[in-house]
Amino acid sequence: MVDYKLLVPQFLLAGLAFGLLALDLVLPPARRRYIAYLGALGLVGIVLSTISLRGQEAALYGGLFLIDNYALFFQGLFLVMGAVILLAAEDHVRKFLGHAGEYYGLVVVAVLAMTVMTSAGELLTAYIALELLSFTFYVLSAYATRDLRSNEAGVKYILLGAFSSALLLYGISLIYGATGTTYFRGIAGAVGGTLSPGLLLGLVLLIAGFAFKAAAVPFHMWAPDVYEGAPLPTTAYLSVAAKAAVFGLLLRLFSQGLLPAIEVWRWVIVALAAASITVGNLVAIPQTNIKRLLAYSSIGQAGYLLVGLAALSPQAVSGVLVHLAGYAATNLLAFTAVIAYYNETGHEQIEDFAGAAERAPYLALLLTIAMFSLAGLPFFAGFTTKFYLFTAAAQEGLLWLVGLAAAMSVVSLYYYLMVIKQMYIHPSRHSPRLRPGFVLTGVLGVLAFAVVAIGVYPGPLVRFIETASKGLFS
Amino acid sequence: MIPVSAYLAVSALLFSIGMYGVLARRNAVLILMSIELMLNAVNINLVAFSRYLAPGEFTGLVFAVFVITVAAAEVGLALAIIIRLYRNRATVNVDEIDLLKW
Numbered sequence: 001m002v003d004y005k006l007l008v009p010q011f012l013l014a015g016l017a018f019g020l021l022a023l024d025l026v027l028p029p030a031r032r033r034y035i036a037y038l039g040a041l042g043l044v045g046i047v048l049s050t051i052s053l054r055g056q057e058a059a060l061y062g063g064l065f066l067i068d069n070y071a072l073f074f075q076g077l078f079l080v081m082g083a084v085i086l087l088a089a090e091d092h093v094r095k096f097l098g099h100a101g102e103y104y105g106l107v108v109v110a111v112l113a114m115t116v117m118t119s120a121g122e123l124l125t126a127y128i129a130l131e132l133l134s135f136t137f138y139v140l141s142a143y144a145t146r147d148l149r150s151n152e153a154g155v156k157y158i159l160l161g162a163f164s165s166a167l168l169l170y171g172i173s174l175i176y177g178a179t180g181t182t183y184f185r186g187i188a189g190a191v192g193g194t195l196s197p198g199l200l201l202g203l204v205l206l207i208a209g210f211a212f213k214a215a216a217v218p219f220h221m222w223a224p225d226v227y228e229g230a231p232l233p234t235t236a237y238l239s240v241a242a243k244a245a246v247f248g249l250l251l252r253l254f255s256q257g258l259l260p261a262i263e264v265w266r267w268v269i270v271a272l273a274a275a276s277i278t279v280g281n282l283v284a285i286p287q288t289n290i291k292r293l294l295a296y297s298s299i300g301q302a303g304y305l306l307v308g309l310a311a312l313s314p315q316a317v318s319g320v321l322v323h324l325a326g327y328a329a330t331n332l333l334a335f336t337a338v339i340a341y342y343n344e345t346g347h348e349q350i351e352d353f354a355g356a357a358e359r360a361p362y363l364a365l366l367l368t369i370a371m372f373s374l375a376g377l378p379f380f381a382g383f384t385t386k387f388y389l390f391t392a393a394a395q396e397g398l399l400w401l402v403g404l405a406a407a408m409s410v411v412s413l414y415y416y417l418m419v420i421k422q423m424y425i426h427p428s429r430h431s432p433r434l435r436p437g438f439v440l441t442g443v444l445g446v447l448a449f450a451v452v453a454i455g456v457y458p459g460p461l462v463r464f465i466e467t468a469s470k471g472l473f474s
Numbered sequence: 475m476i477p478v479s480a481y482l483a484v485s486a487l488l489f490s491i492g493m494y495g496v497l498a499r500r501n502a503v504l505i506l507m508s509i510e511l512m513l514n515a516v517n518i519n520l521v522a523f524s525r526y527l528a529p530g531e532f533t534g535l536v537f538a539v540f541v542i543t544v545a546a547a548e549v550g551l552a553l554a555i556i557i558r559l560y561r562n563r564a565t566v567n568v569d570e571i572d573l574l575k576w
Contacts, residue, residue, distance in 0.1 A: 124537050131544050135551060142555045151559040152571050158552045159505050159568075163496050165548075166512035169541060170489055173519035176534060177482075180527050225574040 002060050006067045008049050009075060010115060016042040017108040024101020032100040036090035037439075039104045043083040043111065050075045057471070059121060063183055066121040066252075069468040073321065074118035074248045081241050081328055082111040087443045088336040089233030091343050091436075097143055097231055107237065110136040114241060118248035121256075123172050123182040126249055130168075130213065133245060134161050137238055141230040153229025160212065160222040168209025174202030184257035191261045200264070207268055214246040216306060217275040220299050227295035232342055235291055236335030239298045240328045247305050247324060251317055254309060255472050262312060269310040270401055276303030281408040284415045290338055290350050293415060294331070297374060300412060301327055307405055308389050311396035317469035319389030322462055326373070326381030326454045333447040334370035337363050340436035340444065350419055355428020363436065364423045366444050371416035373451050376409045381454035388462070481522035489515035502556050502566040506549060513545045 004011075016039065023035050050072055058067045085107055093100050113133035120126035138161065142154025176182055178199035179190035191199065208219060215223035227235045258265060280300030287293040308320035340363055341356065342348055357364040373380035386409065390402045436444075454461060488511055495508025517538045524534025560566055 124533075124540060128540060128544065131548070135547065138551055138555065142558065145558055146562065148562055149573050151555070151562055152573050154555040155502060155559050155568075155571060156574075158548075158555055159496075159502065159509070162506070162509045162548050162552065163512075166489075166492070166509055166516065169513065169516040170519070173516050173523065173537075176537070177519065177523040177527065182533055182537065229574050 003058065006053060006056060006058055006060060007065075009046050009053070009079075010112060012042075012046045012049065013108060013112040013115065016046070017105050017112060020101055020108060021105035022101075024099065024105070027101075033090050033094060035101045035104050036086045036093070039108060040083040040086040043079045043086070043108070047076055047079045050079065063121045063185070064125045065116070065119050067119065068471045069464070070248075070252065070472050071115075071119040073465060073468045074244070075115045077244060077325060077328065078111050078114045078118075078241060081237070081244075081332065082107055084332050084336070084443060084447065085233055085237045085241075087439055088236065088332070088339055091440055092231065092233050092339050095343055098145075103140070103143060106136045106140055110140075110237070110241065114245035114248070117245045118252065120249065120252070121184055123176070123184075123253075126253070127169065127172065130246075130249070131165065133242065134165070134213070137234070137242060140234040140237070141226055143234060144231050147229075147231075149229040150231060151229075153226045156222055156229075157226045164209050164212030164219070167205050167212070171202045171205030171207075171209060174198050175206065178202060184253055187257040188260055191258065195261055195264055203258070203261075203265055204268070207265065207272075210246060210250055211272055214243060214250070214302050214305075215299055216272045216302050217279040217299060220276070220279070220302075223299060224292050224295040227298075228289055228292045232291070232335065232339045232348075235294075236332060236339065239294065239335070240331045243298065243302060243305070244324045244328060247309070247320060250309060251312075251320060252472060254312060255317065259312065266310055266312075269306055270398065273303050273306035273310055274401060274404055276300065276306060277405050277408045278303075281412045281415075284412070287415070288350055290348050290353070290419065293350065293419070294334060294338075297412065297415075298331065300408065301331075301374075303408075304386065304389065304405055307393045307398065307401055310401070311393040311398055313392060313396050314466075314469050314473050315392035316389070316396060317472060318462065318465050319385075319392040321465045321469060322458065323385040323389045325461060325465075326385035326451070326458075329447055329450040329454060330370050330373040330381050333366060333444065333451055334374065336440065336444055336447060337367040337370060340440045341367075341434065343440075344434040344436065345430075350422055351426075353419060353422045354426035355430075356423040358428055359430070359432065360434040360436070362441065363434065363444070366448050367423065368420050369448055369451060371420055373455065375413040375416045377413075379452065379455050381451045381458075384455050384458050388458075478522055478526040481518055485515045485518040485522070488512075488518065500567050500569050502559075502568055502571075503553075505568065506552050506556075510545060510549065513541060517541055 020039050113129050116129035138158045141157050144150035179187050211219040280296050284296035308316045373382035376382040376386045394402045492508045492511030499505050520534040520538040
């Protein structure tokens with residue numbers, strides 16, 4: 001008998017998503033902004049039901065769906081991210097996009113998909129959740145129907161996304177053929193130190209498919225184009241939430257299913273990590289569009305997260321989770337500031353940020369905080385979480401990779417500083433002051449507080465995450 | 475009885491043809507059809523493994539049914555997005571879709 005109490009957050013999420021879609025039909029256009037506020041309120045309410053489940057351990061539907069602290073940590077993270085995106089997107093959707101209720105509804109569907117992804121204990125469940133997530137993002141990327149760049153982003157994303165799904169599925173079918181099961185724990189029982197050729201090929205295709213979804217080099221080609229072409233709130237959501245969900249799934253799959261074969265696949269992940277860190281950070285330097293710059297920066301960040309996946313000790317998993325939380329707060333802060341700037345000016349080139357410090361001192365300051373945190377300067381989330389992650393990876397003997405990651409973090413400071421230089425040193429070509437709405441201002445303030453709080457006092461977060469990642473290995 | 479390797483060979487061939495199509499075709503709709511070939515290769519694999527490895531269980535068959543369903547939804551969504559592009563640009567050639575530099 002399934003204990004439905006444990007699935008309350010998922011039921012509420014599905015209800016909320018359809019409720020928001022229905023509200024779009026009922027409310028007159030002038031009132032549609034309240035759909036976003038209501039959605040954010042609903043998501044924060046569902047966080048309470050997630051919190052009430054903490055400490056629970058259960059395998060529902062014969063192990064298809066797992067509830068543990070690990071899944072609940074991600075659930076909380078995704079719900080908060082969804083609420084932030086709804087509030088950050090409202091102004092942008094009203095000014096530049098149509099069909100507000102559908103946009104907000106899809107954002108909530110994506111949250112549902114991600115919570116299922118990190119709870120999946122079996123490959124079919126994981127695949128369905130991954131596809132649900134991808135489908136919502138295909139639609140959200142192509143959402144500006146009259147914008148040619150958004151059309152193009154949508155086509156490129158869905159073609160390459162479907163291609164990567166096919167690779168992933170072929171890998172899954174070979175793994176099923178070699179092990180006779182699709183359960184993560186069952187796979188762990190069937191693999192050993194050496195793998196049969198079929199299983200090896202399956203594993204390589206599986207990793208390639210997931211590397212596409214996580215935008216790791218050399219499977220990253222879609223990311224800069226989609227990030228640049230998609231509407232800004234979609235890009236923000238894609239860069240933090242989709243990445244966190246893929247890593248949430250990967251960590252569970254690798255630690256519960258593929259840990260016995262770690263010596264076989266570790267070097268593949270190490271190669272992906274090294275390539276992502278190097279290419280992401282170096283190609284970011286010549287970029288002129290802020291979305292594209294942040295796209296390459298997020299490819300570099302995926303590389304840092306892969307370092308933790310390659311290490312795969314309980315400590316390293318905690319490192320990845322801590323870094324994901326810090327990165328989510330930081331990147332959402334950066335994107336929300338860019339959204340606020342874009343809503344007022346309609347520009348997204350880095351040179352258009354010239355003089356932002358005079359026109360919008362608050363936005364410029366918060367974007368600076370976000371850039372410093374992304375680069376990993378002390379007192380901000382980026383430093384603390386990277387330090388924690390790299391220490392854990394170094395303990396597993398990945399010293400040269402950690403050295404490369406640290407060196408490339410220094411390189412990344414260069415292109416983040418270029419943005420700050422535009423805002424503070426170059427004179428403005430336009431003079432009027434910008435006044436972002438008070439909802440956006442409030443969201444920015446909360447995110448900036450989170451970035452500094454995680455940077456200065458990460459203790460409580462780290463303690464909870466450590467219990468979560470220990471449960472993954474028991 | 476036909477050995478399982480025969481099914482795997484057909485599936486691998488179909489997958490390779492699909493992959494060639496994705497990489498070589500320049501028409502977005504044909505790329506989509508090539509992806510469908512790859513997904514059908516997956517289905518052949520799943521059904522063959524299910525039949526030969528565990529005849530009493532349905533894991534592979536259920537998986538194949540879900541793959542078919544998801545693939546149908548994917549095609550619907552992809553065609554909708556491609557039609558939107560076609561209305562604005564009057565082309566579905568992926569080489570001409572180059573506003574965003576690679």
